[in-house]
Amino acid sequence: MVLSQEAQRAWKLLSYIACTGAGFQLLFREEYRTYDNGEHVFTGIQSWYNKKVDEVLLGKDFVDQVKNADKQKTSSSSEK
Numbered sequence: 001m002v003l004s005q006e007a008q009r010a011w012k013l014l015s016y017i018a019c020t021g022a023g024f025q026l027l028f029r030e031e032y033r034t035y036d037n038g039e040h041v042f043t044g045i046q047s048w049y050n051k052k053v054d055e056v057l058l059g060k061d062f063v064d065q066v067k068n069a070d071k072q073k074t075s076s077s078s079e080k
Contacts, residue, residue, distance in 0.1 A: 028046060028049045
């Protein structure tokens, strides 16, 4: 069965979109497990991406407030 030119073009476009979506999911959204619970090769870019998403959706001020609250918790627990 041979597809028409329009059907081939649509199939290629669908394939490009699906492969791009799968690559995006694997790079930015997937939580990889490591044997020693350490960092993996995508840890840096995933944390950058998550920070940017939080800034866009929640606002930079809210993200800064949460970050400052976390710093205060860690500094107070380390003083004890």
